Amino acid sequence: MGQTIYLDHAATTKTSPQVVEAMLPYFTDYYGNPSSIYSAGSAAKGAVMKARETIAATLGVKTNEIYFTAGGSEADNWALVAAAEAYESKGKHIITSKIEHHAVLHTCAYLEKRGFEVTYVNVDENGILKLEELKHAIRPDTILISVMFANNEIGTVQPIKEIGAIARERGILFHTDAVQAYGHMPIRAEEMNIDMLSASGHKFYGPKGIGFLYIRTGLKLRSFLHGGQQERGRRAGTENVPGIVGIGKAAELAAERMEENEKKERALRDYLTDRIEKEIPYCRLNGDRERRLSNNVNFSFRFVEGESLLIMLDMKGICASSGSACTSGSLDPSHVLLAVGLPHEIAHGSLRLTVGAENTREEMDRTVEAIKEIVGKLREMSPLYEDFIKKNVP
Numbered sequence: 100m101g102q103t104i105y106l107d108h109a110a111t112t113k114t115s116p117q118v119v120e121a122m123l124p125y126f127t128d129y130y131g132n133p134s135s136i137y138s139a140g141s142a143a144k145g146a147v148m149k150a151r152e153t154i155a156a157t158l159g160v161k162t163n164e165i166y167f168t169a170g171g172s173e174a175d176n177w178a179l180v181a182a183a184e185a186y187e188s189k190g191k192h193i194i195t196s197k198i199e200h201h202a203v204l205h206t207c208a209y210l211e212k213r214g215f216e217v218t219y220v221n222v223d224e225n226g227i228l229k230l231e232e233l234k235h236a237i238r239p240d241t242i243l244i245s246v247m248f249a250n251n252e253i254g255t256v257q258p259i260k261e262i263g264a265i266a267r268e269r270g271i272l273f274h275t276d277a278v279q280a281y282g283h284m285p286i287r288a289e290e291m292n293i294d295m296l297s298a299s300g301h302k303f304y305g306p307k308g309i310g311f312l313y314i315r316t317g318l319k320l321r322s323f324l325h326g327g328q329q330e331r332g333r334r335a336g337t338e339n340v341p342g343i344v345g346i347g348k349a350a351e352l353a354a355e356r357m358e359e360n361e362k363k364e365r366a367l368r369d370y371l372t373d374r375i376e377k378e379i380p381y382c383r384l385n386g387d388r389e390r391r392l393s394n395n396v397n398f399s400f401r402f403v404e405g406e407s408l409l410i411m412l413d414m415k416g417i418c419a420s421s422g423s424a425c426t427s428g429s430l431d432p433s434h435v436l437l438a439v440g441l442p443h444e445i446a447h448g449s450l451r452l453t454v455g456a457e458n459t460r461e462e463m464d465r466t467v468e469a470i471k472e473i474v475g476k477l478r479e480m481s482p483l484y485e486d487f488i489k490k491n492v493p
């Protein structure tokens with residue numbers, strides 16, 4: 100992308116060249132159907148098996164607990180709907196948080212239409228789930244708790260192990276949308292009391308349209324797609340072999356490079372955060388400073404319209420986001436920023452920058468300079484800012 104500065108890694112990442120290289124032969128040479136008997140088929144079958152093993156190892160779970168899906172949204176939909184249906188004879192109450200991705204929130208809304216009751220637990224002003232409120236929300240008919248591992252907008256990392264323990268003690272299933280966390284930070288499903296976990300390839304340098312759902316042995320969830328016996332009968336359809344090979348390779352590379360990447364990202368993140376806070380007045384860092392993804396920066400700038408800021412950054416070749424890709428284009432401010440208590444007008448002036456290990460400090464400098472200039476220009480045009488300055492600056 101030439102001179103562009105890509106700072107939207109929470110929306111998607113570039114497929115790593117090694118991943119593409121690993122995938123290519125499965126389009127052209129080993130294109131056989133994994134269900135076939137002949138050797139071109141068994142080569143594909145072996146590759147699918149290997150990817151499943153790699154991913155299972157990264158989570159410390161059994162190979163046959165990993166089910167490939169067509170991405171994170173599918174994994175979330177499957178987990179929630181199937182768990183609701185499987186356990187509805189026990190109860191029809193589900194608990195989640197107010198800051199989930201729409202793949203979870205809209206699936207919950209669908210379940211509400213189908214007669215389930217959903218409690219949306221609050222987060223504190225930093226975006227961390229209120230554990231006491233979660234405990235109080237639990238009822239005898241609660242069958243499922245779903246809380247995301249890390250938030251895609253403000254980067255907050257939730258106390259997953261504690262939430263899992265609360266669920267397990269009470270015999271309630273626990274699902275976590277780990278799409279932003281998987282491949283970026285260590286996750287041990289067993290130790291963290293996780294029953295189901297969703298992840299997506301394109302969020303950690305793998306291909307788009309491939310993800311997986313971890314389902315702990317013993318959960319009697321219905322199949323997601325009915326048909327052939329693929330994915331042990333639970334998700335029919337000829338396997339996306341190149342995609343599976345790709346997500347397997349991406350998982351392997353992510354595990355190898357995790358510490359190094361985290362360190363690089365954290366340095367860039369902190370540098371960017373520091374400079375913005377010091378050099379641009381009337382801004383607020385959203386999300387928790389400590390319990391935060393190593394790549395996430397999210398600021399609100401008062402007297403600035405987020406969409407204008409994004410468009411002007413784009414003109415300078417900088418790719419950023421105003422929150423989640425799904426909400427841009429609509430005029431509603433982000434549900435996550437509202438949940439942490441921002442008033443509408445401040446939530447509207449928000450900017451998310453998510454760095455990657457390949458970004459450089461020089462790019463951070465150019466980005467800060469661009470934001471300074473644009474925020475200054477936008478404020479000059481704002482009558483609200485003019486009023487504010489008249490009243491507050493002597």
Ligand SMILES: *Cc1c(COP(=O)(O)O)cnc(C)c1O
Pocket residue numbers: 109110169170171172173175200202247249250251276277278279299300301302308309310
């Ligand atoms: C991107 C994302 C998803 C959706 O994943 P897809 O593979 O794009 O369907 C779900 N949850 C979170 C937290 C995400 O960031």
